[in-house]
Amino acid sequence: NAGVTQTPKFRILKIGQSMTLQCTQDMNHNYMYWYRQDPGMGLKLIYYSVGAGITDKGEVPNGYNVSRSTTEDFPLRLELAAPSQTSVYFCASNKGDRVKGEQYFGPGTRLTVT
């Protein structure tokens, strides 16, 4: 299993541009998450999904959108990029059974908005 994969690894955007961060998992996990990690800070939840067709906002959803059309994929869309969105973005997945299981993380996408 590749686990959770994210593309691209790095990206530089100009203010006002848009892009999609890709996330795919091959573990057949129901739950998926997007986080951002700012320097010296913990992780903040942007959006999450408990299954295909179901998404919900996390702690910091403004400026982002998501979709979940398949179990495997959970792309994060940035519209009108702003410098405040400069961060490292992590995607994660969780099996989603009734046991409180751990999340599995991708390697991250480092985004700079200038």
Place this chain on the structure above:
Amino acid sequence: GDSVTQMEGPVTLSEEAFLTINCTYTATGYPSLFWYVQYPGEGLQLLLKATKADDKGSNKGFEATYRKETTSFHLEKGSVQVSDSAVYFCALSVSSNTGKLIFGQGTTLQVKP
């Protein structure tokens, strides 16, 4: 609301020293508790977990005991190595319906030879 508080870093130790990273939590219900580790340039990896009071999680020489009476889950290792240098995150999960985790701010550990 639910929250996790970790000791501030960075923590700098010499090789073979004893490590403690403090973690306390506030939660309603009965959370599961986790320690994640993040090596430079990588994503987070689960280090250990405990799902109920008095459980001890252990992995790679690291240990943490779920203490409900003190709402703590301190991470310990008897003898650290240079390769243990990383950022360590304490986290809790209270919802089995969403699997959401609440993370502490992370503690940077630097181990010197």
